Amino acid sequence: MPNRSKSAPFSTHARGVPLFDKNRFVDLPRHLARVILDFRDLSSSIFWFISCQTWYTLHCTLVTIFSTAFFAFFQPSTPLFAYLDWTLICFVIVLPLVGFTFFAYARKERCLDELSKVKLLLIGIFTTHEAENAVSDTADGVREAIFTLMEAMQRYFLPARFYSRYYPYMGFRNAMIQIAMDRAQYVRESRGCLRQLEAATRVLGTSGAQHPVLVAQQHERVAALAYSLERLANVKEFRTPQGARSVARLYVGLIIPIFFGPYWGWVSNQTNFGFAFFFSIVLEMALVSVLNLSLALEDPFDNLGMDGVFIDEALFEVQQVLNGEDGAASEAVTVAAAASQVPGASHKDPETGDFGNAQGEEGML
Numbered sequence: 001m002p003n004r005s006k007s008a009p010f011s012t013h014a015r016g017v018p019l020f021d022k023n024r025f026v027d028l029p030r031h032l033a034r035v036i037l038d039f040r041d042l043s044s045s046i047f048w049f050i051s052c053q054t055w056y057t058l059h060c061t062l063v064t065i066f067s068t069a070f071f072a073f074f075q076p077s078t079p080l081f082a083y084l085d086w087t088l089i090c091f092v093i094v095l096p097l098v099g100f101t102f103f104a105y106a107r108k109e110r111c112l113d114e115l116s117k118v119k120l121l122l123i124g125i126f127t128t129h130e131a132e133n134a135v136s137d138t139a140d141g142v143r144e145a146i147f148t149l150m151e152a153m154q155r156y157f158l159p160a161r162f163y164s165r166y167y168p169y170m171g172f173r174n175a176m177i178q179i180a181m182d183r184a185q186y187v188r189e190s191r192g193c194l195r196q197l198e199a200a201t202r203v204l205g206t207s208g209a210q211h212p213v214l215v216a217q218q219h220e221r222v223a224a225l226a227y228s229l230e231r232l233a234n235v236k237e238f239r240t241p242q243g244a245r246s247v248a249r250l251y252v253g254l255i256i257p258i259f260f261g262p263y264w265g266w267v268s269n270q271t272n273f274g275f276a277f278f279f280s281i282v283l284e285m286a287l288v289s290v291l292n293l294s295l296a297l298e299d300p301f302d303n304l305g306m307d308g309v310f311i312d313e314a315l316f317e318v319q320q321v322l323n324g325e326d327g328a329a330s331e332a333v334t335v336a337a338a339a340s341q342v343p344g345a346s347h348k349d350p351e352t353g354d355f356g357n358a359q360g361e362e363g364m365l
Contacts, residue, residue, distance in 0.1 A: 052289040056253065064257040064284045065277070071265030072273050081269055082262035093256060097290045100248060103240070104297035111235050111300050111309045114228045119314045121225040122146050123321050128214055129200060137207075138200040143322050145200070149193035150315045153229075156186035157236055157311050160302035164239060165295050183237065190229055197222045239298045252291050257284060 024030070071080050126142055133139040159182070162175060201222060205215040260280065268276035300309040 049285075049289060052292050053285060054288075054292055056249070056292070057285060057288045060253045060257065060284050060288050061281055063254060064260075064280050067257045067261035068264040068268070068277055068280045069273075071261040072268040072276060079265070079269070080262050081266040083266050084260070084263040093287070097248070097252070097287060097294075100240075101290055101294045101297075104294045105307075107235060107239065108297055108300040108307070108309060111232060114231045114235075115309060115311065115314050117228045118225060118232070119318055121221050121228070122149075122318045125197060125218060125221050125225070126322060128218055129204065132204055132207075132214065138203050142197060142200050145193045145196040146318070146322060149190060150318065152186050152189040152193070153311060153315065156182060157232070157301040158303075160304055161236070161299055163242070164299035164302070183233075186233070190226075194222060194226050197225075236299065236301060240294075245295070245298075248291060248294075252287050256287065 074080060126139070126146060129142045130139040161179065162172065198219070201215060201218040204218060205212070257280075260283075264276045264280045267279065296304065297307065301311055302308065303310060
């Protein structure tokens, strides 16, 4: 039962005021546990940093070693040393790579958003037809269409695309033809399932459903489902342009090591060659790691990167509802079916959660 106290809740901590609790400062076991957890996270971060390296890292490291050694030991009449401003380095080198990663993660978040919409739309379409099955007899057909659609999504989104990470050179004609055929098959299957859902909705509208507003909602859901599926397919096929990725690889793997060469020569002259050698390799590995993280998210559905979108997980939740394995969903369907059999009874909108009668008027539960 909700709290009926007249006092209004107010949080100073949520408004930026820190909490000064004496017990938190003297709780030694808590601080020891935090130290251990921070050390464990640092160790894990080092492991993941190493796992981000690829053979491209080796290529970039070899160029960096050659550039550092050349500018450190080559002694013409005028030394080829140059000091670089790190503020300029951050704006010219680090910031573009961070932005590259930001756009990749934004694309992944858009996939999660659209996949959530697809999941909720599929559940909403099915539960409505199941609630009105007594008058329309469309629940079985809708269930079969949704299962077919989910199978088509798995076959289309899960396989990796070779051009999501690497440039498609000559010799990939057969692979590109196969991908085009798979996409055409997915489009045919998905559109066929959408047509079946639309046909079931028309049957629902002509079978004397108790709530005509549900028919309009079903048409809107099918249209929104088609739009979300198209957006997911666009992310699968069209990602960062190949030109931008090629420039990024050339920038990190060739231009930056040579551009930093005079600076590492200056560092070697100021300290020693060992320090400049180690520092140059670590910095190049860091830049390559950022680039590799971005490239790993080019196709968020292939599950080859460390942070992607596992489409089977969302579709399995829909499958549980279709099979009646979700107790909460089954109870909601029972309540909706009972309400649909009582003229003038209050009806809960599956999308907004608002209650109203058959004419759309507001009601109370």
